Amino acid sequence: MISFIRGPLVEKEEDVIVVEAGCVGYNIHVPLSLLEELPPLGDEVRIYTYLQVKEDSMSLYGFGSRQELKLFKQLLGVNGIGPKGALGLLSAMRPDDLCLAVISGDAKAIAKAPGIGVKTAQRLILDLKDRISVEDMPGLPDDKGRMEAGRGKGSFGDGAGKEAVDALVALGYSAMEAAKAVRKVEVTEDMTTEDVLKASLKYLAF
Secondary structure, three states, X not given: OOOEEEEEEEEEOOOEEEXXXXXXXXXXXXXXXXXXXXXXXXXXXXXXXXXXXXOOOEEEEEEOOHHHHHHXXXXXXXXXXXXXXXXXXXXXXXXXXXXXXXXXXXXXXXXXXXXXXXXXXXXXHHHHOOOOOHHHOOOOOOHHHOOOOOOEEOOOOXXXXXXXXXXXXXXXXXXXXXHHHHHOOEEOOOOOHHHHXXXXXXXXXX
16 A cells, blocks of 8 residues: 655654654654664655554554565565564564575574574475575665576575585585575586585685
C-alpha cells in the first residue's frame, strides 16, 4: 500500500524514526543498521516501507533500500518469524552478514540474534538458501551495477566459488569467514576451485 515515504527526518529513537510527509509524521520501526546510517535530524530521507495491518493496529517498518525491504519480506515467509523477529534479526546482523550466513549455512551466527534459536535459524536457512544469492545482497550494486548472473565478484553459484567456501570451512575457517573471503574474489568462468581458494586465502591472511 505504501511503497516508500520521503521527507525530513523529525525524530530518531532506539528503533523508531518519525518522517514528515504531506504534513503528517509517520512513525516507522527500523533496524539498528539503518539507524546508524541516517543523516542528522531535519535532512530529507527516503524510507522503503512495509505496512502490517492487524485488527486493532497498523505498523510501518522501514528500510534504506528495496533490497533490504525484500530481505525483510523473505524473513516474514519463514515459519515462526514475524515482523518484530525479522526486524530483530536485521538489527542484530547487518543485511550483508545475514545473507552470507544463509548462503554459507551458518546457523550459529543467525541464532545469536535475540529470540532466534538454533532450530529457527536452521529452518530459516532451509527456507531461504535457494532464494538468496550474493548478487542480491543489499551491500552490492543492483541492476545496472550488477555483474552478469553467475559471474563477477562474489558469485558463488554451484561451481568453483561454492567449492572454495567448502574447502575453507574444511581448513578450519568459519562459514562466515569463508563466504566473505570468496565474495571478494573476482570469480570468472575459467577459474578452478584451486584458483578461487588461493585468491581467497590472500584476503584471509590480512
